[in-house]
Structure formats: structure tokens, C-alpha cells
Amino acid sequence: xxxxxxxxxxxxVQEAETVTLSCTYDTSENxxxxxxxxxxxxxxxxxxxxxxxxxxxxxxxNRFSVNFQKAAKSFSLKISDSQLGDTAxxxxxxxxxxxxxxxxxxxxxxxxxx
Amino acid sequence: DAGVxxxxxxxxxxxxxxxTLRCKPISGHNSLFWYRxxxxxxxxxxxxxxxxxxxxxxxxxEDRFSAKMPNAxxxxxxxxxxxxxxxxxxxxxxxxxxxxxxxxxxxxxxVT
Numbered sequence: 001x002x003x004x005x006x007x008x009x010x011x012x013v014q015e016a017e018t019v020t021l022s023c024t025y026d027t028s029e030n031x032x033x034x035x036x037x038x039x040x041x042x043x044x045x046x047x048x049x050x051x052x053x054x055x056x057x058x059x060x061x062n063r064f065s066v067n068f069q070k071a072a073k074s075f076s077l078k079i080s081d082s083q084l085g086d087t088a089x090x091x092x093x094x095x096x097x098x099x100x101x102x103x104x105x106x107x108x109x110x111x112x113x114x
Numbered sequence: 115d116a117g118v119x120x121x122x123x124x125x126x127x128x129x130x131x132x133x134t135l136r137c138k139p140i141s142g143h144n145s146l147f148w149y150r151x152x153x154x155x156x157x158x159x160x161x162x163x164x165x166x167x168x169x170x171x172x173x174x175x176e177d178r179f180s181a182k183m184p185n186a187x188x189x190x191x192x193x194x195x196x197x198x199x200x201x202x203x204x205x206x207x208x209x210x211x212x213x214x215x216x217x218x219x220x221x222x223x224x225v226t
Binding site: 101106 | 145157
């Protein structure tokens with residue numbers, strides 16, 4: 001079975017702090033992609049970052065970076081210098097059995113406090 | 115590009131009525147996905163199309179749900195008859211590169 005687990009239902013940090021959201025997954029695939037999506041109160045699902053499993057280098061997009069540990073099947077998202085606009089639900093997603101359909105984690109509700 | 119377009123943004127209907135949700139994918143994308151999001155079940159994939167052909171509809175909850183993609187720029191998700199438990203946010207997403215999906219703004223459906 002392929003599953004995606006986000007163990008932190010809610011997190012809260014002060015503006016400008018760094019926060020790390022965790023995600024673990026289970027798969028027998030060797031080559032795959034992993035994604036983090038953000039869903040702010042507007043409910044729009046926004047792609048934040050993508051990691052390709054065959055790349056050893058961790059993906060980075062401005063203040064967002066990942067810590068990808070393939071052997072441990074861990075894919076955490078780090079947000080540096082957090083901003084109020086980062087307040088949102090964050091979902092980790094993984095393709096099911098190598099197909100195009102994505103399986104999403106349960107989500108982590110992140111609140112950035114002023 | 116305008117992104118994925120969904121209409122309507124909000125729909126309120128009475129139980130038993132037919133509901134049609136519409137989606138226009140990003141131009142050039144060849145895959146289209148319909149999701150449903152609820153508090154209880156999270157984000158669920160209902161069906162997806164590749165080059166206008168339905169590939170996997172195993173997530174469609176019942177025969178009351180149907181989806182079509184008559185061409186590369188348009189898809190519909192229909193619920194007939196609608197029930198209160200169908201109340202949810204329905205998202206359409208499209209992709210071109212393998213696995214990277216872009217979502218529309220969603221349709222919030224309320225069935226009373």
C-alpha cells in the first residue's frame with residue numbers, strides 16, 4: 001500500500017521564525033516525485049515545491065526548501081523567515097503506484113502569528 | 115495563462131436536483147483531474163482523464179456521479195440526483211508534466 005502521513009495536525013510560529021513540516025510516505029517505487037501544496041483560507045491549492053526522487057540535491061524555492069531522506073522515506077518542508085501570508089494548510093502529496101493520481105496527506109494547519 | 119477555470123464558484127441546490135460543475139484546464143495540459151474535499155475525508159480523487167479519455171474513475175462514489183471531457187478544453191462533473199452528503203468543495207486540476215498538477219479555485223457545493 002502507498003500512504004502519505006503528516007503527523008502534525010497543527011503548528012504555530014511567530015513571524016520571521018523558521019518552521020519545519022514533516023511528511024513520511026511508503027512506497028516500493030524507485031523513481032517518483034513528491035510535492036508540497038499550500039491551501040490558504042481562500043482554499044486555492046497552490047503548488048509550493050517539487051522533489052524528484054532520483055535527485056540527491058534538496059529542492060529549494062525562495063524561502064521554501066525540502067529535506068528529502070529517500071532511505072527514511074521522509075520529505076519535510078522548511079519555511080524560512082516565515083510571513084503572515086504563509087498561514088495555510090500544507091499538504092504533502094505523492095503519486096499512487098507511479099501513476100498520475102496523487103495521494104495527499106491529512107494536512108498540517110500552519111499559523112504564522114504577528 | 116489564466117490557470118484552471120472552474121464554474122460556478124458557489125452552488126446551492128436542493129436535494130434531488132441535478133448539479134453540473136464545469137472546468138477549463140490550462141491550455142496545453144493533457145491530463146485533467148476532479149477532486150472532492152471534505153473535513154471528514156480530506157482531499158479525494160474522483161476521476162482523471164488523459165487526452166480526454168477517462169483513465170481511472172475508481173474514486174467516483176456512486177452512479178449518481180458522472181464526468182465527461184468532450185474536448186481538451188472542457189470537462190464537466192455531474193451529480194444527479196444530488197444529496198446533502200455531496201456537500202463539499204470540488205476541485206479540478208490539470209497537468210502536462212508528469213505528476214505536477216495545477217488546481218482551479220474550486221466549487222463550493224451545498225445541497226440542502
